[in-house]
Amino acid sequence: MSRIDGRTPEQLRPVTIERAWSKHAEGSVLVSFGDTKVFCTASFTEGVPRWRKGSGEGWVTAEYSMLPRATNTRGDRESVRGKIGGRTHEISRLIGRSLRAVIDYKALGENTIVLDCDVLQADGGTRTAAITGAYVALADAIAWGQAKKHIKHGRTPLTGTVSAVSVGIVDGTPLLDLCYEEDVRADTDMNVVCTGDGRFVEVQGTAEAAPFDREELNALLDLATGGCADLTALQVDALAKTLGE
Amino acid sequence: MSRIDGRTPEQLRPVTIERAWSKHAEGSVLVSFGDTKVFCTASFTEGVPRWRKGSGEGWVTAEYSMLPRATNTRGDRESVRGKIGGRTHEISRLIGRSLRAVIDYKALGENTIVLDCDVLQADGGTRTAAITGAYVALADAIAWGQAKKHIKHGRTPLTGTVSAVSVGIVDGTPLLDLCYEEDVRADTDMNVVCTGDGRFVEVQGTAEAAPFDREELNALLDLATGGCADLTALQVDALAKTLGE
Amino acid sequence: MSRIDGRTPEQLRPVTIERAWSKHAEGSVLVSFGDTKVFCTASFTEGVPRWRKGSGEGWVTAEYSMLPRATNTRGDRESVRGKIGGRTHEISRLIGRSLRAVIDYKALGENTIVLDCDVLQADGGTRTAAITGAYVALADAIAWGQAKKHIKHGRTPLTGTVSAVSVGIVDGTPLLDLCYEEDVRADTDMNVVCTGDGRFVEVQGTAEAAPFDREELNALLDLATGGCADLTALQVDALAKTLGE
Amino acid sequence: MSRIDGRTPEQLRPVTIERAWSKHAEGSVLVSFGDTKVFCTASFTEGVPRWRKGSGEGWVTAEYSMLPRATNTRGDRESVRGKIGGRTHEISRLIGRSLRAVIDYKALGENTIVLDCDVLQADGGTRTAAITGAYVALADAIAWGQAKKHIKHGRTPLTGTVSAVSVGIVDGTPLLDLCYEEDVRADTDMNVVCTGDGRFVEVQGTAEAAPFDREELNALLDLATGGCADLTALQVDALAKTLGE
Amino acid sequence: MSRIDGRTPEQLRPVTIERAWSKHAEGSVLVSFGDTKVFCTASFTEGVPRWRKGSGEGWVTAEYSMLPRATNTRGDRESVRGKIGGRTHEISRLIGRSLRAVIDYKALGENTIVLDCDVLQADGGTRTAAITGAYVALADAIAWGQAKKHIKHGRTPLTGTVSAVSVGIVDGTPLLDLCYEEDVRADTDMNVVCTGDGRFVEVQGTAEAAPFDREELNALLDLATGGCADLTALQVDALAKTLGE
C-alpha cells in the first residue's frame, strides 16, 4: 500500500526545526512536520509560582493554542468565546507533562520556563510536533539561563531529550506520523512521547472506530519508538548548530 | 509485598454497583471502587444536537465533576470560579469517548444520552469508576428508551460492554486499581478502558516520575486486562438483576 | 382534603439525617425530606478570609448546588455555563445567613467552616432540607474542631440550633413541607427558618399566584413553627448518637 | 425615641416620584426615598422570549444594578468583574416577581416589558424604592402599549398596584423605611411588598443579629402595611398627573 | 443649511454642568449636551494600584458605561452578558487618557481618582460629554483631597483643563457637536479633546462613508477647537460657583 503522499508506513513527513525564530524569547523554534507548522517559544523567568516558593525547585509549564485559521475552516478564537476548550486544555497539559519528564527541578533552581506552542498551520500531528519543537526551545532557554547565571546549579536541568509522534491504523495498516487526511480515516489513533533512550513518557491510544487488540497495539508501539528515534536525531542535529551561523 | 489495604497486586478493591439510585434519571448508578464513590446518571432525551440533526444517528456524551469536598481538602467549585479546569475537561472527554466506543449510533436513532458522573468521595480511580458505572447507567437508559419506543431500531444500540481500571508501578511493582495513597507514590500511572471481549478502547499511560520501558508497559497492560475482565463480570451481574427487587 | 402522599396538612414527610456520610469532611450529612436528598458537608479550616484577619472572629459560609439530573429534566451545569444562576446564589446566601444566626464568632475563633449542600435528588424543599442537614454537619465540624483544639474558646460556638421548613397554600389549604407536585400548585410559598427555641431567623413568603392576606400568613407561620419544632427534635436525636455505632 | 433624621417610627422618608425622566423609554421614573434615588425605566417590546412564544401571554422581568459610586465607598462594576453578584441577582428576581404579581399575562398579550432599576444614590431601601418606582414606570409603559395598540386586549393588564417598604427593629423599636444608618444597626430587617388593597406579595424578614419572635414580627408587619398604603397613595397621585404638564 | 435643531454649524447644543449631584462621591457632575446626559463621579482613595506603589505618584482612571435604556432600543447589560464590549473599553480608555493629560502625578501623590461616567440618556456625543463633565468632577475631587490634606504637595495636580467635542461632515457641511440623527448621517466623524489653551490631547477621526481629504480635516479641526474653547469657558464658570449656593 502506498500512502497519500507516497511515504512508506514507517516514514516521517519532512521535519524541519528552525531555532531562534523570535528575537524576544529565550528559546524559540518553528517546527514543521510536513504541512503542520508550530511556533514554540520558551520564556524564562526568575522565580516560581507561589505554591512552589522556597522549595529550591523550578517549574516548567506549557500552553498550546491554534490560530483561528490554522485549519481548513476558521475556528472561533477561545479568547473571544471567553473559555478554553477541552481539547486545548488536554494538549497543553500533555505538552507540560512531557517536558517535565526530562527536567531536574533541583538543578533548574527557582526559575520558571513557560512553553507556548501556537499552531500556525495544521495538518495532523500538531501536539506531537509541538512537543518535539518545544523540547528544542526548552533546551535553548536553559542554555540562556545558564549563560546568564540564573541557573546556578552545576548539573544541567535536562535529564534527557524528549520527542513525540503519532501513529494509527488506517485501512488495517499501522502508519507513522499521520497527516490530517490519514488521521480522519484512522480506526485507532495513538500519540507516543519517548525519551531519547527509547523509554515512554506518555502513551495515549484511542479507538476511534473499532477497539484494538494487543497485537495492533504492539505494532503501533514499534512504529512509534522508531519514529521518536528519528526525531531525537533531528533534535540533536538542530541543537548542534551554533545560533547565528 | 503486601499493599496498604492488604490486597494482592492483581486484586481490585471491593466494587459495588447500585442501580436505580435516582427516581428521576432514566439510568442511575452509585458505583464504588473501595472508598471512591461516583454517582452516575444517564439522561435520555429525544432529538440530537443541531450539528447531527437529520443524520438518523444518535449521540452520547458525558460530564464529570467532583463535589468540592470529595477530596481530603476542599476544592473550589468550578461554577464559582466560572471556568472548568483542564482535568475535568479531560476526564469528561475520556468518559464520553469510552462509552461511544460501544454505541451503534444508527441503532440509537436520533436520541441523545448524557452521562453525568459526579464524584461524591474520591480515593483514587475516580475516572475508571465513573466509566464502569456510567456503562451500567447507559444500559439502563437504553432499555428505558426501548421500552418507551423512543428507540425504534430492532438492533440494540449497544455493541458491547465497556469498563475501566487504573494500573501503576509503585516501588517497582505493577499494581491494579490504585487507591489514592498508592497513586501519589506511583512512578507510572495508566488508565485502561476495555470492551468486554478484552480489546482496548483507551490506553493512557503517563510517567509520573521515571519514564517506563516496554516490559513495564506490558506488565501493566496484563494487569489491566485482567481487572477489566473482573469488572465486566460485575457489570453483567448488576444488569442481570431485575430493578425493584 | 387528603394530600397527594396521604399526609395530613401539618405533617412532615419522612425525614432522615445520616451523619458521617463522607470519610473526608469534618462534618457530613445525607438528609432526606421524602424524596428530596441533599448531601451536606462541613469543611473546617484554620484561618479566616482576608477581610476578617486579626479580628479574633471566625466565619461560616455556604454553597448550594443541584446535580444536573437532580430534577425531572436535566439542567445545564453552572460550571459549564460559566456562571451561577440567581436561584443558586439566593439559596446559598440563605443557607449561610441561617447558620450564622446560631454562631458565636468569638467562640469559634479565627476558623472557617464552609457548608456545601449538593442536591442529589429534588422533590421540593431542597433549601429547607439543606439548612436542616447543614446544621447537623456544622455541629459535627465544630465538635471536630474542639476535639482537635483548633477551637480554643471554652464557650461553644453554637448559640442554638436551626432548622427550616416550607409551607404553602394549595387549593386554599395551608400545608406543611410541600413536595414538588404541591409546590407547583401552591398559590403562596413560604420558607421559614427557626431556632430551636421557636424564634424566627428567616421568613420568606412569596405570592406565586394571588397575593395573601394577614390571616393566611398567620396560618402559614403556625404550621411552620410546628414543623421546625419537629425537625429540631430529629436533629437533636441524630446528634445524640455516637458516630461509628 | 427620636430617629436620626427626626422621623417618628411609622413615618416614611420624603418620597418623590418623577415620571417621564427619559425621552427614550416607554415608561421612566426617578424615584427617591429620602437620599435613596433609583432610576427606573420600562422598555416595552412586541414579542416574548422563545419559551413563551405562541402562548398568547406576555412577560415582565426586571434587572437591578447599583452604579459603582452609589454608595459611600466605590464598588467594582459587575461588568468589569465579569459576573453578577448574589445580592444583585436576588434583588432583580424580587423586583420581577413583585411586578408580575399584578400582571394579567393574557391581557398583556405577547409583549414583553423589561424594568431596569439603576441605583444612582443609595441610602437604605434601594430595593423597595425600586419596586415602588418600577410599578409607576410599568403603568406608563402599559398605557403606551395600549395607545400604540400593541396591547389589543380590552381588559387592562394591571390587576392592581404594588409598592414596597423596609421595616426593622433598631434598639428594640420597630421602625418604618430604614435609612442606611438605621439599617446597619437593625437587629431584624424586613422587606414587605404589598398590593394596593393591603395584601402581601412578598414578606422577607431576616434576623441580622438576634432571632425575632412572633410579636416582633407582627409589629413589623403592621408598620409595613401602613407604609405601603402611604406609598400606594403617592403612586396613584403621580399617575394621576398628565405627562407634559 | 439649517440643522435639525436649528443650530448653526459651529454652535454647541445647550450645555449644562451640575456639580455635587451625589452626596457620596468626592466629585460628581451631571453633564448634558442637549439630550445627552452623563452622570460623572470622581472617587478619591488614598493609595495607588500595586504596580505604582512606592513611586510617590498618583493614578487617574475612568470607566464608561451606558444604562441599558439610555438609547432608543434597550441594550443588554454588559454585566449580564459577562463581558465588556469593545466600544465600552475603547471609550473608557479614551476618557482615562484625556484626563491624565492634565494630571501631574507627582503633585497628586500616592492617591487614586476613578472617574465613573454612566450615560443616563444618549443622543450623540456621549464620550465627549463624559470627558467634559468628568474634568469638572475630577477638579472637585482634587479640591476635596487638598482640603482633607490627602494631597500634600503645594503644587496643584491639575496642569490645565480638558474638554472634548465631536465634529463631522454631514451632507458636505462640517458641523460641531453632532446629535444622534446627525451622527448617523455623517460621512466623517471626529472626536477632539483639547486642553484649555487650545492644544490637542486626542484627535480621532474616522471616515464612516467616504474617506476625507486634508482640507476637510482642517475644517473639522477648526470647528472642534472653537467648540472646545466654548466648553472650557462653561467648565470654568461651573467651577467658579461655590457649592451649596
Place this chain on the structure above:
Amino acid sequence: MSRIDGRTPEQLRPVTIERAWSKHAEGSVLVSFGDTKVFCTASFTEGVPRWRKGSGEGWVTAEYSMLPRATNTRGDRESVRGKIGGRTHEISRLIGRSLRAVIDYKALGENTIVLDCDVLQADGGTRTAAITGAYVALADAIAWGQAKKHIKHGRTPLTGTVSAVSVGIVDGTPLLDLCYEEDVRADTDMNVVCTGDGRFVEVQGTAEAAPFDREELNALLDLATGGCADLTALQVDALAKTLGE
C-alpha cells in the same frame, strides 16, 4: 538627528509582504515592518451574519491578537484570562473599520471575509503593519471568491487600497514608522490610515506626554501621507506577482 536604526525621519523600516503563507486560508500574508511581524489570514465564507441576511450585502470584520511572547516579556493569553483586553478590542475594531472603508458591500454580495491578524513578533507599529498586510490578504481572498464564482457581481468589491503607518514626535522631531524604542519615548503618537489616493480613513493622534499644537499635527500628517504612499506602492507590487512563482 540620526535615528536608533540609522533611518531618516521620513523613512520606513524595511517592509516585506509575503503572500500565500498558509495553505488553508483564502488569503494569507506575513507582513513585516522591520522586526514587527504579523501573520494575516483572510477567511472567505459564503453567507453573512444574521443581522445582515437578505440585504444582498456582504461583511468584512477583523480580529487582532498578540502571541504571548510576541513582546519582550511574556503576556498572559487572553483565552486563559477569559476576557479580551481593551487594547485588543480597540485594535480589532480599527482594522475592521479600515478595511471596510474600501469595500463595496453590494459588489461583495452576501459573503463574509474575516481577517485574523496575529502578531508573531512585536517591535512597534503592530496595528499599522496589520492593516497594511490585511489589505493584501483581503485582496487575495476577494480574487479567490471571484475565481470560485462566490462573488457574482461584475464590479470588484474593492473600491481602493488601504495602508497604515504610525508617526510620532520624539525629542521634538516628527518621525515616521516608530519602532518600539522610539514609541516609548514619543511625546505624541499618531496612527494614520490612508487610501491609495491619499485620503484619510482614520487619524488617531494621542498626546502621550505634552499636548500637541496644530503645527505639530500638520507635520505628522505630512509624514504619514508620505509613508502611506510608499506602503501603497509596496502593496501594489506584492499583488502584481503571480502566486506560485
